[in-house]
Amino acid sequence: MDLKKYLLKKAGQVDKALSALLPENSVYPEIIHEAMRYSLFAGGKRLRPILCLASAEALGKESGPLLPVACALEMVHTYSLIHDDLPAMDDDDYRRGKLTSHKVFGEGIAILAGDALLTRAFELLAEFGCQAENSLKPVVLQVTREVARAAGSLGMIGGQVVDLLSEGKPIEGDTLTYIHTHKTGALFLASVRAGALLCGASEKELDALTAYAENFGLAFQITDDLLDITGDEAKLGKPVGSDVRNEKVTYPSLYGLEKSRVLAEEAVKKAVSAVGSLPGSTGPLEQLAQYLLERET
Numbered sequence: 206m207d208l209k210k211y212l213l214k215k216a217g218q219v220d221k222a223l224s225a226l227l228p229e230n231s232v233y234p235e236i237i238h239e240a241m242r243y244s245l246f247a248g249g250k251r252l253r254p255i256l257c258l259a260s261a262e263a264l265g266k267e268s269g270p271l272l273p274v275a276c277a278l279e280m281v282h283t284y285s286l287i288h289d290d291l292p293a294m295d296d297d298d299y300r301r302g303k304l305t306s307h308k309v310f311g312e313g314i315a316i317l318a319g320d321a322l323l324t325r326a327f328e329l330l331a332e333f334g335c336q337a338e339n340s341l342k343p344v345v346l347q348v349t350r351e352v353a354r355a356a357g358s359l360g361m362i363g364g365q366v367v368d369l370l371s372e373g374k375p376i377e378g379d380t381l382t383y384i385h386t387h388k389t390g391a392l393f394l395a396s397v398r399a400g401a402l403l404c405g406a407s408e409k410e411l412d413a414l415t416a417y418a419e420n421f422g423l424a425f426q427i428t429d430d431l432l433d434i435t436g437d438e439a440k441l442g443k444p445v446g447s448d449v450r451n452e453k454v455t456y457p458s459l460y461g462l463e464k465s466r467v468l469a470e471e472a473v474k475k476a477v478s479a480v481g482s483l484p485g486s487t488g489p490l491e492q493l494a495q496y497l498l499e500r501e502t
Contacts, residue, residue: 206489206492208492208493208496211489212251212255215251215258216250216255219255219272220246222273223280224242226329227242227325230242237314237321239310241318241322243318244283244287244300244306244319248301249279249282249301252493254272254276254278255489256396256418256490256493257271257400258272258400259400259493260398260401260404261400261403261485262485262486262489263480263483263486263487263489265484266404266485268400271400273330273333274329274348275396276329277325277327277330277333278396280323280325281352281392282392284326285356285361285392287306287318287319291315323356327353330345330348333345334346344402345403348399351402352392352399354391355392356391356392359387361392363387363388364385364386364387364388364389364391367387367388368384371454376454378460381454385426386423389429390419390422390426391422393425394415394422397414397415397417397421398414400414401414401415410483413482413483414479417479417480417494420476420494421493421494421497423469424472424473424476424497425497427456427465427466427468427472428497430457430465431457431465431469432502434457436502469498473494
């Protein structure tokens with residue numbers, strides 16, 4: 206399997222669906238819809254929606270019907286990025302090589318654009334449930350609950366809170382793990398499990414995909430921390446060293462570069478091993494995990 210072609214194909218499908226599921230820039234009040242689209246189409250890799258679709262394929266199911274759910278996941282992710290970049294949070298001027306939302310539209314509109322994307326995401330999940338067959342409706346409710354939990358105070362927001370409270374302070378490995386499994390890992394987990402649940406995964410299959418997602422999220426965050434030290438600003442599209450400037454504890458600062466690389470490699474091996482016995486096409490999930498060790502963005 207050619208991972209690059211696969212990612213381009215899936216990202217194209219997600220982008221087309223996202224464009225159809227958002228109000229056009231011309232819809233009043235125009236500025237909020239322009240701001241929503243600005244951040245949503247700022248060049249993201251679409252990892253979370255692709256993981257949702259790839260999970261369906263790993264079970265031997267068609268992924269196309271899950272596109273609205275995949276798009277909802279990307280909207281939740283984009284909302285979190287808009288808010289993370291705000292002056293009150295990470296105070297970043299660039300994201301993916303483009304000015305961040307608050308630098309283009311101002312803080313007020315940026316906050317509202319994030320809020321609007323989060324709200325639209327749950328509207329999409331509700332619409333998906335309304336249109337689903339009766340037998341699938343309880344599953345859509347479970348998926349909606351898991352996505353909400355992943356986005357809330359027991360997920361992304363909880364991780365962000367502990368991250369903010371930990372700036373400039375020495376923290377233990379358990380606290381660092383909490384930050385990253387919640388701030389970053391929770392939505393990866395919800396994305397993979399959404400695809401699995403909606404495709405009728407057995408308990409064993411769901412456990413396998415859950416283990417994959419947990420290890421994928423860990424490997425992603427470790428490599429993200431490494432890129433903030435060793436990455437190329439031109440390729441990343443944002444300045445490196447922001448973790449040091451914000452006095453954040455990261456895997457490299459706690460464990461060192463070499464140990465962090467080893468931890469990432471171990472997590473990738475566990476992720477790949479977890480999905481090896483699934484009945485469908487597991488190549489995309491396996492190669493996505495392996496890609497984390499080579500990624501430059």
